[in-house]
Amino acid sequence: MTTATDTDFIGLEHEHAAHNYHPLPVVVSHGEGAWVTDVSGRRYLDCLAAYSAVNFGHGHPALVAAAKEQLDRITLTSRAFHNDQLGPFVTALAALAGKDMVLPMNTGAEAVESAIKVARAWGYRVKGVPAERATIIVADGNFHGRTTTIISFSNDPDARADFGPYTPGFRSVPYGDPAALEAAIDETTVAVLIEPIQGEAGILVPPADYLPAVRRITSERNVLFIADEIQSGLGRTGATFQCENAGVVPDLYLLGKALGGGIVPVSAVVGNADVLGVLRPGEHGSTFGGNPLAAAVGHAVVDLLATGEYQQRARELGEHLHARLRTLIGRGVVTVRGAGLWAGIDIDPALATGREVCERLMERGVLAKDTHGSTIRLAPPIVVERDDLDWAVDQLEGVLTELGA
Known part of the structure; x- marks a missing residue:
């Protein structure tokens, strides 16, 4: 042979x-x-x-054991029914993040797309932005995924070129420049979406006062602060979230990658009910999001992180x-x-x-x-x-x- x-x-x-x-x-x-x-x-x-x-x-071993045990029980029900793994998982993840609600998805890009929808709905239903006018501020050099909407606000030609027409509703400002960010906010702005450290751009760490300034500005202007911690979160930078290292708490955390332990794709949008609660049944979903296997592995990941x-x-x-x-x-x-x-x-x-x-x-x-x-x-x-x-x-x-x- x-x-x-x-x-x-x-x-x-x-x-x-x-x-x-x-x-x-x-x-x-x-x-x-x-x-x-x-x-x-x-x-x-x-x-x-x-x-x-x-x-x-x-x-x-702990993650493999969680996956194997769940494989012998049930792996997928869809969200048409409850399963016995999702509730404990989202409860533990919310506690880890100091929030009270979790929207489970599969991939990091799905978490970003979900947060965009949530931010727009929040803008219309809570902030009072006129219909179809919501805008989100992002940073130059960003990498949040490669779906059509996400590459619409990328300035990486490899990710963007030849994939138009592009989705409107985004404004990009220099990374690490809070004055430029504040100047870009107007009555249509619903969120600021940034990476606490820009990964794909080359592990770019912003000035120490940048994230605190973003938090201050967004709070003062009634704008959501969405932190994409898909690469920087879950222990990578020496804290549960890189935002912790900067002493700030965003309105929404976007998590993925390590949340699945390298075994299954698991992602999540984590926030409080005053933001995530804007979603109504039927407005957003995923057949595999929150499936029992993913929830079992994700819960085991949270347990590992809970010890510090x-x-x-x-x-x-x-x-x-x-x-x-x-x-x-x-x-x-x-x-x-x-x-x-x-x-x-x-x-x-x-x-x-x-x-x-x-x-x-x-x-x-x-x-x-x-x-x-x-x-x-x-x-x-x-x-x-x-x-x-x-x-x-x-x-x-x-x-x-x-x-x-």
């Missing part, structure tokens, strides 16, 4: 899967903790964690990771940004592109992903060991040396 190689799998994917990604040439077949193994048996340190969807590592252990681990290991990365500044690295176990690293473009650096890291057993030219990002699972982080930075240093830094 002939054993398939990575080339075989890559060939099948290239021939029959739409080319909407440009993956590194590695074929992963197994994973445990912060490590994955390819089809030939070689191990790699996962420093992407599926864009923070695998915050708790591959195959976390993972937030503390991400904070402490993140401090060590960033300290190590800063030693490379001037030695092939231009800048390092981030929070917790999340780092954006600008490589000197004279040396290599981000893609080239990631390909060389892969050859050394480290999986990372580039974004926007010469920037690479590191987001290892929170269960990663300190020695593994040191080894990963050593490999990056080795790559930079090979490139002539």
Whole structure:
């Protein structure tokens, strides 16, 4: 019997899967903790964690156990009926966020789309914005997903070009500039939608006074503050939410990725009844949103976060990771940004592109992903060991040396 190689799998994917990604040439077949193994048996340190969807590592025992137990019971009822997992899950998630209501969905983009609908309905039904005139303020460089509505307010040509006509109702202002944000608000504004840290843009951390200013301005102008914590939330930055690190509480949290534990897609809009309560039966829904399997896994994720252990681990290991990365500044690295176990690293473009650096890291057993030219990002699972982080930075240093830094 002939054993398939990575080339075989890559060939099948290239021939029959739409080319909407440009993956590194590695074929992963197994994973445990912060490590994955390819089809030939070689191990790699996962420093992407599926864009923070695998915050708790591959195959976390508590999450796998929750999924297996639920698989033996029931996996889908639709919301036409109640199930015994949804109520406990949304209660626990609301408590974790300090809110009182949860709208469960599946993907991060669905959470964003749901929040847009909620904000518009709130604007018409509560704030009194004239019909069909609601506007939402977003930030330049944003990434909130790739649905038609969301790419309508993106300024990333790869996500936006050739997919029009675009959905109206959005105004984009410079990220990190509260004065520009305030100037853009008028009587039609229903919400401000921002990432507390911009992920796809290169792990861009705004000035320390930015989020507090956003909270102040939105409160004063009777505008909802919607925080997209789909990548930054659930332990990644050393707190349950990055907003906590900034000392602010938004009106709505948007969650996804890690909420499903890397097992099933789970997302949610979390807020209080004075906002989420504007939805009426039949106005919004999802066949799979809030399904028993997703709720069981999501509840297990919330239980992990409720102890604070993972937030503390991400904070402490993140401090060590960033300290190590800063030693490379001037030695092939231009800048390092981030929070917790999340780092954006600008490589000197004279040396290599981000893609080239990631390909060389892969050859050394480290999986990372580039974004926007010469920037690479590191987001290892929170269960990663300190020695593994040191080894990963050593490999990056080795790559930079090979490139002539």
